Each structure stands twice: as C-alpha cells, then as structure tokens.
Amino acid sequence: xSKSNLAPDKILQLGLAFWGSKTLLxxxxxxxxxxxxxxxxxxxxxxxxxxxxxxxxxxFLDALVALGQLQRKGGKYSNTPESNLFLDRxxxxxxxxxxxxxxxxxxxxWGSLTEALHSGKPQNEAKTGxxxxxxxxxxxxxxxxFLKSMTGLSxxxxxxxxxxxxxxxxxxFVDIGTAQGGLAVQVALAHPHxxxxxxxxxxxxxxxxxxxxSFKLQNRLQFYPGSFLTDPLPKADVLVMGHIxxxxxxEEKKMLIAKAYDALPKxxxxxxxxxxxxxxxxxxxxxxxxxxxxxxxxxxxxxxxGADCRTWMADAGFKETRVEPxxxxxxxxxxxx
Amino acid sequence: xSKSNLAPDKILQLGLAFWGSKTLLxxxxxxxxxxxxxxxxxxxxxxxxxxxxxxxxxxFLDALVALGQLQRKGGKYSNTPESNLFLDRxxxxxxxxxxxxxxxxxxxxWGSLTEALHSGKPQNEAKTGxxxxxxxxxxxxxxxxFLKSMTGLSxxxxxxxxxxxxxxxxxxFVDIGTAQGGLAVQVALAHPHxxxxxxxxxxxxxxxxxxxxSFKLQNRLQFYPGSFLTDPLPKADVLVMGHIxxxxxxEEKKMLIAKAYDALPKxxxxxxxxxxxxxxxxxxxxxxxxxxxxxxxxxxxxxxxGADCRTWMADAGFKETRVEPxxxxxxxxxxxx
Numbered sequence: 001x002s003k004s005n006l007a008p009d010k011i012l013q014l015g016l017a018f019w020g021s022k023t024l025l026x027x028x029x030x031x032x033x034x035x036x037x038x039x040x041x042x043x044x045x046x047x048x049x050x051x052x053x054x055x056x057x058x059x060f061l062d063a064l065v066a067l068g069q070l071q072r073k074g075g076k077y078s079n080t081p082e083s084n085l086f087l088d089r090x091x092x093x094x095x096x097x098x099x100x101x102x103x104x105x106x107x108x109x110w111g112s113l114t115e116a117l118h119s120g121k122p123q124n125e126a127k128t129g130x131x132x133x134x135x136x137x138x139x140x141x142x143x144x145x146f147l148k149s150m151t152g153l154s155x156x157x158x159x160x161x162x163x164x165x166x167x168x169x170x171x172x173f174v175d176i177g178t179a180q181g182g183l184a185v186q187v188a189l190a191h192p193h194x195x196x197x198x199x200x201x202x203x204x205x206x207x208x209x210x211x212x213x214s215f216k217l218q219n220r221l222q223f224y225p226g227s228f229l230t231d232p233l234p235k236a237d238v239l240v241m242g243h244i245x246x247x248x249x250x251e252e253k254k255m256l257i258a259k260a261y262d263a264l265p266k267x268x269x270x271x272x273x274x275x276x277x278x279x280x281x282x283x284x285x286x287x288x289x290x291x292x293x294x295x296x297x298x299x300x301x302x303x304x305x306g307a308d309c310r311t312w313m314a315d316a317g318f319k320e321t322r323v324e325p326x327x328x329x330x331x332x333x334x335x336x337x
Numbered sequence: 338x339s340k341s342n343l344a345p346d347k348i349l350q351l352g353l354a355f356w357g358s359k360t361l362l363x364x365x366x367x368x369x370x371x372x373x374x375x376x377x378x379x380x381x382x383x384x385x386x387x388x389x390x391x392x393x394x395x396x397f398l399d400a401l402v403a404l405g406q407l408q409r410k411g412g413k414y415s416n417t418p419e420s421n422l423f424l425d426r427x428x429x430x431x432x433x434x435x436x437x438x439x440x441x442x443x444x445x446x447w448g449s450l451t452e453a454l455h456s457g458k459p460q461n462e463a464k465t466g467x468x469x470x471x472x473x474x475x476x477x478x479x480x481x482x483f484l485k486s487m488t489g490l491s492x493x494x495x496x497x498x499x500x501x502x503x504x505x506x507x508x509x510f511v512d513i514g515t516a517q518g519g520l521a522v523q524v525a526l527a528h529p530h531x532x533x534x535x536x537x538x539x540x541x542x543x544x545x546x547x548x549x550x551s552f553k554l555q556n557r558l559q560f561y562p563g564s565f566l567t568d569p570l571p572k573a574d575v576l577v578m579g580h581i582x583x584x585x586x587x588e589e590k591k592m593l594i595a596k597a598y599d600a601l602p603k604x605x606x607x608x609x610x611x612x613x614x615x616x617x618x619x620x621x622x623x624x625x626x627x628x629x630x631x632x633x634x635x636x637x638x639x640x641x642x643g644a645d646c647r648t649w650m651a652d653a654g655f656k657e658t659r660v661e662p663x664x665x666x667x668x669x670x671x672x673x674x
Contacts, residue, residue: 006418006419006422006423007419007493007664007665008419008422008423008430008432008489008490008492008493009493009664009665010405010419011361011406011419011420011423011424011432011436012432012435012436012490013623014357014358014361014404014406015358015361015362015365015435015436015439016358016436016439016443016623016626017354017355017357017358018354018355018358018359018439018443018444018447019447019626019629019630020351020354020622020626021351021352021353021354021355021358022355022447022448022450023450023626023629024348024351024352025352026450026451026454028352029451030451030454050454051455052454052455053453053454053455053456053457054457055457055632055637055639056453056454056457056629056632057454058618059625059628059629059632059639059640060454060629062614062618062619062625063622063625063626063628063629065618065619066618066619066620066621066622066625067351067622068347069348069351072619081343082343082344082345082347082348083348085343085345086343086345086348087348093345095345095348095349098349098352099348099349099352099353102352102353102355106353106355107355107448108445108448110355110356110359111359111444111445111448113359113360113363114363114366114367116390116393117363117367117387117389117390117393117394117397118388118389118390119390120390120391120392120393152345153345153349155345156344156345156346277399281395281399281402281403282399282402282403282409283403284403285357285400285403285404286350286353288396288399288400288403289353289356289357289360289400291396291400292356292360292393292396292397292400293356295392295393295396300392302392302396303396327344327346328344328346
C-alpha cells in the first residue's frame with residue numbers, strides 16, 4: 001500500500017451502516033423496548049416473547065447492546081435511559097413511530113434511490129398508484145400514532161423554540177401543520193401569557209384537542225381546522241411552520257410563506273424550523289439526506305439552506321430575517337413583517 | 338419532558354442511518370468515485386455523465402460532501418484521499434466491490450431481517466431457490482471482481498498480520514480460502530524468507546496466480562487447488578483462515594479447525610482472523626452485525642468471540658491459544674500445535 005496512513009474503515013462503516021440501522025428498526029417493529037420498559041428480561045424470556053430463533057436471538061440482542069440501545073447485566077437485558085424514554089410505546093415521549101414508518105416504508109423505498117436520482121420521481125406508494133397520506137388520514141388509530149410520532153420527533157426543537165424565541169414580545173401564536181400539537185403545548189407551557197393553538201386538516205382535530213386537554217391547556221390553545229394549500233392561514237402575532245415547507249415544491253413553499261405574511265400583523269413573525277441545511281451545503285448531512293428523503297417521498301419537495309429561506313421570506317415582504325440553531329441538525333429561520 | 342438531559346438524537350440517527358449508507362452505495366453503483374479519480378468535475382458535468390435528474394443532483398453530491406466522501410471547491414467536486422484510493426475501480430486498493438454487492442444484494446435482503454430473526458433462515462437468493470456463489474463461480478469476470486473486493490476488504494488485517502505475527506519462527510505458510518491471494522502477498526512481501534501460497538477452489542486458480550505474478554512472487558507463492566469441505570488441507574508451518582470460519586456452522590467450524598490441526602507440524606500455528614467478537618459480546622458491534630449478516634446469507638454461519646475460538650482450538654488439540662487485535666473490528670486468534 002503506497003499510502004499506508006489511509007484506511008478504508010470509514011467508507012466500509014458508512015456503506016454497511018444499514019446493518020445497525022435495520023437492527024434497531026426491527027427491534028422497534030417487534031416492540032422490544034416497550035416490553036423491556038416493564039423490567040429486565042433474560043434472552044430466553046425475550047426469545048419466547050418475540051419468537052426469536054435460537055440462531056438469531058443472542059446476536060440480535062447483543063448487537064443492540066453494542067449499538068448502545070440495550071444494557072445487559074448478569075444475563076438480563078434492559079433498556080438504556082434513552083431507549084426507555086423514547087422507544088417505549090406507552091410513554092408520550094415515544095419517537096418510535098417514525099422508526100416504525102421508516103422500517104415498513106422508507107427502508108424499502110430507499111432501496112430505489114438510484115432510480116430516483118435518475119428520474120427525479122418519488123419511490124414510495126405513489127410509484128404504484130398508492131397514497132400513503134390518504135391511507136393514514138382514513139384510519140384514526142394509525143393517524144393518531146403517526147401524529148404522536150411527529151410530536152416525539154419535534155420535541156427537541158419545540159423545547160428549544162419555546163426557550164429561544166422572544167415570546168415575551170408577542171401575545172398570540174398558531175402552529176401551522178400542528179399534527180398532535182406538540183410545539184404549541186411546549187410554547188404554551190413555557191409562556192403562560194400566550195394564547196393560540198394549532199392549525200391542521202379537520203381530521204386531526206380530535207387528536208390535537210385531546211392532547212391540549214391532557215396538559216389542561218384547552219382554555220389557552222384551540223384547534224384551527226383548514227388546509228394550508230387552499231385556505232388562508234389563521235391570524236396571529238406569530239406563525240410557526242415546523243417540518244412543513246420541505247414537503248413542497250418551490251412554488252408551493254413561496255405560496256405558504258406569502259400566506260403567512262398575509263396573516264401576520266406588522267411586527268409579527270414567521271418561525272420556520274426543520275433540518276435547515278448550512279449555507280455552504282457541506283456540513284448538515286442529515287438535512288441533505290432529508291432532502292433526498294423528500295425526493296423519495298414527494299413529487300417536488302426539498303430541504304433548503306437558511307439563506308434560501310431568508311431570500312424567499314424577503315421576497316414575500318418580510319423586513320428582517322435571521323437563522324438560529326436549535327438542537328442537532330435543526331435550525332429555525334425567523335422572518336419579521 | 339421530565340428527563341430533559343436525555344435526547345432522542347442518537348436513536349433517530351441510528352434508525353435513519355440507512356439514508357447515508359444507501360447514498361454512498363448508490364454513488365459506488367454509479368461509479369462516481371472512479372470517474373472523479375480522473376479529475377474534479379462540476380455538478381453539471383456529473384449530472385450529464387451519470388444521468389442525474391436536476392431535482393436530485395445537488396442534494397446527492399452535497400450529501401456525499403457532508404458525509405465526508407467527496408470534497409467541493411469552487412463548485413467542483415473531487416474525491417477525498419480515502420475515496421480516491423479505495424473507491425476508484427481502476428486501483429488495486431478498490432474496496433467498492435463489497436459495497437456494490439451490499440447495494441445489489443445485502444441492502445434488500447436485510448429488509449427481511451425481522452423474518453430471519455423469527456425463522457433463523459437465510460434471506461438471500463436461497464429463499465427463492467437461487468445460489469449466489471454458484472452464479473459467482475460461473476462467471477470469471479464477476480468472480481474476479483468479487484475476489485478483488487475481498488483483497489481490498491482484508492488489506493488492513495493482512496498488513497497487520499504480516500507485521501504482528503512472529504513469522505521469523507516459521508518457513509512456510511498457506512492462506513486457506515485465499516481468494517485473490519491478498520494476505521499471502523502482504524505476508525510474502527514483508528518476509529522474504531517465507532514460501533507458501535493460497536488454497537482455494539480450482540476455479541480461483543488463474544485469478545490468484547495472476548495476482549501473485551503481478552507482485553513477481555510466483556516463485557515463492559503457489560496456488561493450492563482444493564475444497565476445504567471435502568479435501569485435507571495442504572501442509573505448512575502456518576495456516577491462515579481469514580473471514581472463513583464465520584461462514585460455517587459449529588460442526589463445520591470444528592471440522593475446519595481439526596483439518597488445520599492435522600495439516601500442521603508440531604509447533605505449527607493456525608491463524609484465524611475476522612471481526613472476532615469481544616468475549617463480553619457488548620463492544621464489537623460490527624462483529625455482532627456481521628454475525629446477523631451470516632444469518633441473512635448462510636444456512637448456519639455465525640461470528641464468535643475470541644474465547645469461543647480458543648475453546649474450539651483447544652478441543653482440537655492446540656496447546657497454546659491467544660487473541661490479538663488487528664485493525665478496527667478485526668482480531669486474530671492464534672493456535673499453536
């Protein structure tokens with residue numbers, strides 16, 4: 001080897017990273033962490049409970065230990081503090097919904113990434129005439145689970161926004177595309193002077209209202225029914241759009257920003273948050289991969305840099321714009337009218 | 338959130354790690370790194386060369402930058418030192434063969450991991466009556482590419498074994514299941530006093546002999562044809578088995594170790610190397626996942642700890658046994674007769 005200081009380890013680790021990924025996804029699919037949340041169990045009990053073949057049980061469980069998702073002491077497996085909090089279906093902090101979805105849908109769809117790179121077309125149910133969201137909205141039980149998983153997924157960013165945005169300067173807010181209402185609840189809990197709520201399709205209403213009530217916030221937070229593609233947005237001092245804009249194409253993104261501008265008072269603010277890509281498009285791998293996920297999942301959606309979003313906001317008439325980091329790969333872009 | 342110091346980031350990163358994995362695999366499939374090895378290119382040229390849709394080209398290329406597999410300067414993309422050395426098909430150091438195989442075969446087969454966990458049965462071509470290796474051995478071009486990728490994959494461990502094992506105490510060696518002969522060449526280059534070679538199926542002979550010749554080692558290294566399942570092993574002071582034992586079930590593993598014992602002189606050594614699992618089965622995630630890969634790929638194969646292998650060696654009659662780490666997840670287990 002002429003360049004003996006170079007090693008292929010990182011390349012091979014990345015190329016085979018789907019092994020560890022799929023191992024966690026199968027564990028979530030089986031409900032392993034939810035079961036272990038009730039107490040430690042040995043391999044025999046777990047193999048019986050989850051019908052694990054003798055050939056696979058120990059490798060599967062020990063791989064999850066080595067991947068930092070389980071602990072093992074004296075032959076008994078238990079959750080880590082993180083997997084216990086975030087992968088137990090019985091807890092409101094459960095983020096496994098998105099991983100169940102990734103296991104059942106995204107993993108196989110990403111298998112056609114090369115085709116998507118060539119065609120620019122989605123590789124999900126749309127490829128065979130299906131529609132994931134139509135199916136989702138048709139089944140209240142599946143819908144609730146999906147919306148709940150969105151709450152878990154956005155929780156870190158929601159808490160950060162509740163802390164970082166200057167809420168004291170405003171009285172009302174509405175979270176656009178609120179799902180279960182996770183962000184609205186975190187903001188309302190942190191700032192008792194605020195009223196507002198969440199806007200989403202009418203089918204979401206009972207699930208969101210129930211969530212507001214579970215925090216005794218039903219007097220300060222209401223559900224605003226509507227479709228942001230066809231209806232005007234509700235009026236408030238602050239409008240929030242989290243993990244919304246990236247689903248849509250350029251024209252639709254600009255239309256949504258323009259609707260927010262129309263609904264805000266002078267001095268009001270639009271807060272956009274998701275895995276905003278760094279302006280140099282060279283650091284936030286998760287944001288760039290999320291954009292490829294939009295390629296797999298939508299006809300025209302894509303993720304974007306803070307600079308992109310600030311330009312669109314400025315074009316829509318917003319006077320001041322800025323980007324602030326939140327947690328992990330997530331940032332918020334703020335536009336003030 | 339009651340436990341606000343806990344975050345779901347690592348869980349979500351692991352659960353969605355297949356995004357970055359598949360992005361690299363698609364880039365290897367397309368031959369992106371081999372093309373960029375000829376010189377930097379802008380996105381337009383790359384999109385034209387690889388038929389990348391305008392919607393996907395920049396996200397794909399920039400994701401590879403953020404994942405550390407490409408560099409970008411002044412709008413031109415180039416390989417990193419690592420991707421240039423290990424992912425250019427024109428170089429002997431190419432490790433992409435294993436990733437091409439992972440892209441075409443393992444990624445979709447791992448999609449059925451949950452089924453494998455329940456059934457204990459392979460999820461590869463065998464599931465539908467196919468046989469990957471039969472097909473591989475039937476096409477000299479595909480076989481050469483596969484054997485070459487094995488050389489790249491084992492290079493780090495081969496160099497470490499050439500340096501770490503006390504070769505000065507021995508005169509002859511044979512690498513069992515030698516493939517292209519990568520380990521034999523590294524050992525022979527480092528230790529001019531040694532003679533020996535590589536043992537593999539007769540179909541491998543021309544590819545291995547050509548490789549020995551390319552290093553002008555044809556006078557010191559020969560190819561030994563045979564099948565280790567049915568034939569005795571060639572006699573030598575040292576026998577090496579790299580990434581061999583994990584393919585086979587317990588009985589077959591023990592049979593192979595016994596055959597090595599029979600072929601060695603008193604004081605001779607068997608050197609077994611692969612992603613040996615740590616004795617506590619809680620650290621070497623790659624080794625444990627490799628064992629799950631054996632579940633996906635073989636009827637009875639599995640990876641094992643250093644302690645396991647030392648026990649099997651001792652049972653076969655080896656007097657001294659020890660484990661030594663090599664590079665990354667790889668270790669060697671040495672048994673002295």
